[in-house]
Amino acid sequence: MTTIRTLLRTDHDAWLPLWRGYLEFYEAELSDEQTTLTWNRLIDPQFPIHGALAVDDDGAAVGIVHWLTHAATWSAQPYCYLEDLFVAPGVRGAGAGRALIAHVAExxxxxxxxxxxxxxxxxxxxxxxxxxxxxxxxxxxxxQIGLGS
Structure with missing residues (x-):
């Protein structure tokens, strides 16, 4: 059974291969500095980006999800944008993706x-x-329009 939990500072080594797998899947390259910045934002309770980790019965990390909220013109309440979702290829189809999405929705x-x-x-x-x-x-x-830096 997959368990979803908030990312902890001690999860970096479990999160990093999943993050890299996500970037590889989308054929994206980010600098090590950007990856470090992203990690630090995810674990900073004062920063408005959130993250969770999916772990299997053995405690192995099998998926990640990152999300944020933003103000909206069509709602008094902020919308929630699920920015990144990745499940390790070997466990896809077993419910981790669904559980990660449900975690964000809840x-x-x-x-x-x-x-x-x-x-x-x-x-x-x-x-x-x-x-x-x-x-x-x-x-x-x-x-989208790519701009400057």
Missing amino acids: WADAHGSPKVYWLTQETNTTARALYDRVATHTGYVHY
Whole structure:
């Protein structure tokens, strides 16, 4: 059975391979400095980015999720953005992804957020099969403009 818990300062060595696996999956490269900054933000209770770890029955880390909230123009309460979700390839399909999403939804509900939302690649069919079961596909298309640094 998968257990979801808040990231602890002592989880760095368990979190890092999952973070790197996530970046590799999305063919993204971040500097070691950015990874360190991300980790420090996740474990800083004063910083508004949150993280949780999925662990299996043996206590091995098998997944991560990171989220944040932000003000919204269509709601008095902040929306919750699930920014990063990754489950180790060898345990996909066993419920860790669903449990991580549920953890964020429960946290967001407890903190008054009216919704949780996230993005994924159109080609991420494995994850999208789960997302179609636990959420509503809104039909929106994502655009972005890269700026400066």
